[in-house]
Amino acid sequence: EIVLTQSPGTLSLSPGERASLSCRASQSVSSDFLTWYQQRPGQAPRLLIYGAARRATGIPDRFSGSGSGTDFALTISRLEPEDFAVYFCLHNGGSLWTFGQGTKVEI
Amino acid sequence: QVHLVESGGGVVQPGGSLRLSCAASGFTFSRFGMHWVRQAPDKGPEWLTFIENHGGVQYYADSVKGRFIVSRDNSKSTLYLQMYSLRPEDTAVYYCATWNRSGSSALYYYYIDVWGKGTTVTVSS
Numbered sequence: 001e002i003v004l005t006q007s008p009g010t011l012s013l014s015p016g017e018r019a020s021l022s023c024r025a026s027q028s029v030s031s032d033f034l035t036w037y038q039q040r041p042g043q044a045p046r047l048l049i050y051g052a053a054r055r056a057t058g059i060p061d062r063f064s065g066s067g068s069g070t071d072f073a074l075t076i077s078r079l080e081p082e083d084f085a086v087y088f089c090l091h092n093g094g095s096l097w098t099f100g101q102g103t104k105v106e107i
Numbered sequence: 108q109v110h111l112v113e114s115g116g117g118v119v120q121p122g123g124s125l126r127l128s129c130a131a132s133g134f135t136f137s138r139f140g141m142h143w144v145r146q147a148p149d150k151g152p153e154w155l156t157f158i159e160n161h162g163g164v165q166y167y168a169d170s171v172k173g174r175f176i177v178s179r180d181n182s183k184s185t186l187y188l189q190m191y192s193l194r195p196e197d198t199a200v201y202y203c204a205t206w207n208r209s210g211s212s213a214l215y216y217y218y219i220d221v222w223g224k225g226t227t228v229t230v231s232s
Contacts, residue, residue, distance in 0.1 A: 035218045044202055044222035051216040095166040097154035
């Protein structure tokens, strides 16, 4: 079973700064099956990135995903106030889906 | 616009049962696989189960295998999660979500896409 480890646990930044979030897999995975979500307090997760680097419909271009193999990243180029939230990565293993534990981006 | 509404949550004693529903609208429900995902308080999401569009294939996380059953009624555009032998650690918000794809026949990307707002299940004596 693949384990996804996200780091850091918490990222303290200011609006306008750049955020770099990491998602590391316990073994090499296809980037086609790596997804990122944003979750604001009291809300359900929202799809940001699929296929490791493809923005979902309506997602601003300040969000970008990258990576391959075991190391994946989500970058927010310039933080807006609404971007302060928790971010999760997810791997689709075909018959088993695994979430990372999340990174909180706080002011 | 895709819309998912979960219902059926509540407080149940350990060992009890509960059935959750997820009413779908705004898309052709029978064309999409569906997931259930839960999130315990202050924890990350935990994937539970997937059912393909016609219901013939289901997958389960080890944590719920043998206790939870996913099903769907495409004529009612509704997804279900029957939960048995509930434990305190099953306490969580339960979400249903769509399984979507993008791309072309050369390469499709599959992903958990739209989520409902969730229904809360509390297992406590």
